[in-house]
Amino acid sequence: MAKLKIKNFGPIQDGLTENDGWIEFKKITLFIGNQSTGKSTIAKLYSIFQWLEKDLFRSNDLLSDIYKIDFNGHHLPYHNIANYVQSDTDIEYIGELYHFQYKNRDLKLVNRYIDYGYNVSKIMYIPAERNFLTAIQDAAKVENLPRALSEFMMDYRDALRKIKLGDRLNLPVNNMQVEYDDKTDVTYIRHNSNTNNDSHPIKLLEGSSGIQSLVPLYVASYSQVQDILNNHAKRRNTITHSNELRFEGGLSAIDQEIINLNVSQQRETIKNKLEKLKHEQAVLQVKLKKISEISENKPAKYDKNQRVEMISILEKFVETSESINKFENEIKLIEEQETKKFINYRLINIVEEPEQNLFPTSQKAILYKLIEFVNQKFDDKEIGNQLVITTHSPYLISYLNLLIQAKYLLKICEETKKSNDIKTRVINKIDSLLNINALISGEDVAIYHCENGIVTPLEKLDELITDDNALNNLLDVSNSEFIELLKIEDYLKNAK
Numbered sequence: 001m002a003k004l005k006i007k008n009f010g011p012i013q014d015g016l017t018e019n020d021g022w023i024e025f026k027k028i029t030l031f032i033g034n035q036s037t038g039k040s041t042i043a044k045l046y047s048i049f050q051w052l053e054k055d056l057f058r059s060n061d062l063l064s065d066i067y068k069i070d071f072n073g074h075h076l077p078y079h080n081i082a083n084y085v086q087s088d089t090d091i092e093y094i095g096e097l098y099h100f101q102y103k104n105r106d107l108k109l110v111n112r113y114i115d116y117g118y119n120v121s122k123i124m125y126i127p128a129e130r131n132f133l134t135a136i137q138d139a140a141k142v143e144n145l146p147r148a149l150s151e152f153m154m155d156y157r158d159a160l161r162k163i164k165l166g167d168r169l170n171l172p173v174n175n176m177q178v179e180y181d182d183k184t185d186v187t188y189i190r191h192n193s194n195t196n197n198d199s200h201p202i203k204l205l206e207g208s209s210g211i212q213s214l215v216p217l218y219v220a221s222y223s224q225v226q227d228i229l230n231n232h233a234k235r236r237n238t239i240t241h242s243n244e245l246r247f248e249g250g251l252s253a254i255d256q257e258i259i260n261l262n263v264s265q266q267r268e269t270i271k272n273k274l275e276k277l278k279h280e281q282a283v284l285q286v287k288l289k290k291i292s293e294i295s296e297n298k299p300a301k302y303d304k305n306q307r308v309e310m311i312s313i314l315e316k317f318v319e320t321s322e323s324i325n326k327f328e329n330e331i332k333l334i335e336e337q338e339t340k341k342f343i344n345y346r347l348i349n350i351v352e353e354p355e356q357n358l359f360p361t362s363q364k365a366i367l368y369k370l371i372e373f374v375n376q377k378f379d380d381k382e383i384g385n386q387l388v389i390t391t392h393s394p395y396l397i398s399y400l401n402l403l404i405q406a407k408y409l410l411k412i413c414e415e416t417k418k419s420n421d422i423k424t425r426v427i428n429k430i431d432s433l434l435n436i437n438a439l440i441s442g443e444d445v446a447i448y449h450c451e452n453g454i455v456t457p458l459e460k461l462d463e464l465i466t467d468d469n470a471l472n473n474l475l476d477v478s479n480s481e482f483i484e485l486l487k488i489e490d491y492l493k494n495a496k
Contacts, residue, residue, distance in 0.1 A: 010084030013453030033450035159223030
């Protein structure tokens, strides 16, 4: 996973005072704290560096492109944080492919790592201002929107268009649904009554502030996950094709000298070799034709010299045909790899205040759905999605603890020698309390508290997050659910 070090940038001063200053981004990373303490600053910087990494990877890994990056004039202003730079600002980022350092207002590439199956990500930044898109008539026509909000609006509107007329997307809150009329460009919400009588649709524009905040967050996130799953399905077919090419054609046609070139040079070099081989094959065909014409003018069979020459030509012809086939396959493989660079195979979902304007139970519902998206699998393997959250809500920490404890119980359940009937009861009980598809290991969660320019990781006890300052007696509901999970654990241990 990537990590980020920040000092003297905007509200962040000392940054993280342990782990050598490195803020580690895990499968789920949450930043909590008061207003203007640096939560969103960290999230924005993370999204910027993820974009830089993706951009360089897509540009055929031409390291000279680092000098074309306008970090001060483009990337920082994109998130309105250009003025956060101070004379002693020091930012460092280590990702999967690149190690960047920003110091003295200059971005430098420190290192480039080997690509071990790097997958391009859809980096979606969902700003807190998202409810502007649903609370204002014709928000798409408003000029001079912040760039991050404007780009998210494009993702959101694209997601709406994928909801076909007459279809409805279920929301995780209050048994509600959302539908979109592309002809009138109007989004509606309605209660799913589960009866033959549909509830009356209400324009989202007229809905509550919580629903106006929830809909773009959920619809865009849901849509991106579906797109990524579709991309994996398409790639599965492509990989099968690629493996067949590699098996049939082999890799011997590509020598180490060609492999060491960048992608565009590889393709050009192989094409040049192909042209030479095809020219050589054409010459061989002319020679064969001449021998055939000579033999046709003779009643007798080929003489000894003709047979030797013909066998030699045929052997060379077969050899060049095999090489041509291998090189053509390699070009196809290169083109497939190039196409892969422009297709997203995982989602880095960066969400500001998912709890915005929501009642605690609704906060819980959307959090669990976002984590369910993170846990998404394809062919029984996780696709590597990631969730970054900035929040003011201590409820989210409590809800995360529930998922962590439930994941722990599920692991015990899988490893126990209890009967299948007991295991089924435990699984069903957990599923009735929580979203079983959102369970998460404590090792995959990192939570940081931002305050007074300092970033502090919240301590864990047996993988559970502890924060007496953030949690309070308003969390009775989740505490009671946690007690229920402990009862399940007790039942699992003692049931016969």
